Every structure is written in structure tokens, then in C-alpha cells.
Amino acid sequence: MPALFSLQSYLLLSAMLFVIGLIIVLTKNNAIQIIMGIELIFNAAAINFVAFSCFRPHLLDTLQMSGQVIAIFVIVVAAADACAALAIILSLFRVFKTTRIQNINRLKG
Numbered sequence: 191m192p193a194l195f196s197l198q199s200y201l202l203l204s205a206m207l208f209v210i211g212l213i214i215v216l217t218k219n220n221a222i223q224i225i226m227g228i229e230l231i232f233n234a235a236a237i238n239f240v241a242f243s244c245f246r247p248h249l250l251d252t253l254q255m256s257g258q259v260i261a262i263f264v265i266v267v268a269a270a271d272a273c274a275a276l277a278i279i280l281s282l283f284r285v286f287k288t289t290r291i292q293n294i295n296r297l298k299g
Contacts, residue, residue, distance in 0.1 A: 200241035207234035221279045221289045225272055232268035236261040 207230050214227030243257020279289055286294050 197245040204234045204237040219290050219292055221291055225275050229268055236264045
């Protein structure tokens with residue numbers, strides 16, 4: 191079955207997601223928004239793995255799904271990262287009553 195989109199279109203989508211996530215991480219002050227930006231970056235990496243595994247010539251049938259498997263691991267790690275970060279943010283919110291990064295500066299030693 192021929193591919194609906196080319197490799198370049200998937201890479202462009204991945205690059206756009208990465209740049210949007212990077213802009214969010216660098217410009218936002220809210221910790222939850224920063225986590226969302228990091229999740230966009232992880233999803234851009236997962237799209238890259240799947241795109242490269244689908245568009246490369248397959249030498250062995252066992253290697254055909256390697257990009258998808260790595261993408262699943264990336265998604266699992268991103269979910270675990272989000273859970274841990276949200277737990278930390280929740281505990282910081284209980285102490286400081288805010289999720290803004292600049293207002294949480296009393297933790298500095």
C-alpha cells in the first residue's frame with residue numbers, strides 16, 4: 191500500500207511540534223504549561239521514530255516494527271515523566287499556593 195504522506199511531511203510535522211514545545215518551555219512561567227511543552231517534544235520524537243521506521247527499506251521482518259516499539263517506549267517514559275512532574279507540582283502548590291515558576295524561589299539554598 192503506498193504511503194499517504196511522504197517522509198518529509200512527517201518530519202515537518204515533527205519539527206513543528208518540537209519547535210512549538212521548545213517555545214512553550216522557554217517562554218511560559220506556569221509549571222503545568224512547561225510540562226505540556228515537554229510532552230510535545232516527546233511526541234515529536236515518537237513521530238520521528240515511527241516515520242523513519244515506516245519509510246526505510248526493511249532488511250529483516252523482525253526489524254520492521256522497531257520504530258513503533260521505540261515510540262511506545264517514548265510514550266511510556268513521557269507518561270511516567272508527566273506523572274512524576276505533576277506530583278511534584280501538586281506538592282509545591284500545597285506549600286506555595288501557586289504553579290508559577292518565578293514565585294517558587296524560596297527553595298533556593
